Amino acid sequence: MTQDNVRVSSAWERVEGQVLDQFRAHSVANLGDALDRLNIVDGGIAPIWNGAKAVGTALPILTVAGDNKAVIAALEHIRPGDILVINAFGHDGRAIIGDNLAQRFAVYGAAGAVVDGYVRDAAIIGELGVPVFARGLTPAGPFKNGPGTIGEPVAIGGVVVNPGDIVAADGDGVIVIPPHRADEALRAVEEIVAREAALDAEVETLRNQVKAVR
Numbered sequence: 001m002t003q004d005n006v007r008v009s010s011a012w013e014r015v016e017g018q019v020l021d022q023f024r025a026h027s028v029a030n031l032g033d034a035l036d037r038l039n040i041v042d043g044g045i046a047p048i049w050n051g052a053k054a055v056g057t058a059l060p061i062l063t064v065a066g067d068n069k070a071v072i073a074a075l076e077h078i079r080p081g082d083i084l085v086i087n088a089f090g091h092d093g094r095a096i097i098g099d100n101l102a103q104r105f106a107v108y109g110a111a112g113a114v115v116d117g118y119v120r121d122a123a124i125i126g127e128l129g130v131p132v133f134a135r136g137l138t139p140a141g142p143f144k145n146g147p148g149t150i151g152e153p154v155a156i157g158g159v160v161v162n163p164g165d166i167v168a169a170d171g172d173g174v175i176v177i178p179p180h181r182a183d184e185a186l187r188a189v190e191e192i193v194a195r196e197a198a199l200d201a202e203v204e205t206l207r208n209q210v211k212a213v214r
């Protein structure tokens with residue numbers, strides 16, 4: 001299917017909401033460790049407001065640098081729980097989304113957006129509480145000419161994102177988990193949580209030891 005010069009692929013599936021729910025309890029750092037410290041988007045893509053976090057299924061979008069026609073075309077393809085994953089080529093000259101689009105994402109039930117590129121209206125997006133992750137901010141608005149793709153694999157921050165992949169994002173950054181590795185990741189992350197708790201207990205012991213001698 002093509003919307004004008006934006007190609008749309010919809011022959012893919014989203015994971016069940018209850019699978020996503022199991023990921024919600026975990027930090028991106030621990031999930032990364034659970035996947036051999038791989039699958040993590042480069043650290044240049046970060047939350048645009050403090051406390052932003054989201055778990056959802058990837059709705060991948062490819063734009064031209066500085067142009068958001070494909071993002072606007074994607075609005076009608078958003079399903080509840082989606083995270084729009086937008087390859088905007090890391091371009092710093094134009095904002096690919098702002099508060100208007102972010103609000104529309106939320107209206108359609110999206111869990112958030114991850115942009116390999118720049119965005120604007122950050123203060124309002126933060127007030128609205130829409131989780132948005134991006135490389136940075138610029139007030140310059142985007143062009144709207146296309147072309148682009150929706151629902152086809154994209155690359156963001158060095159990681160391939162297939163439609164329907166599980167995306168988790170928090171204050172540390174973003175991880176992409178293929179659904180066929182969900183069970184393995186959840187099993188491994190439980191072990192990591194237990195190990196982290198043991199490390200915290202060690203620190204507590206150390207604190208008491210140091211306090212006793214200094």
Ligand SMILES: O=C([O-])CC(=O)C(=O)O
Nearest residue numbers: 097098099100101102141
């Ligand atoms: O103008 C645009 O397309 C991006 C923008 O600022 C918004 O979504 O609020």
Ligand SMILES: [Mg+2]
Nearest residue numbers: 098099100121
């Ligand atoms: Mg705006």
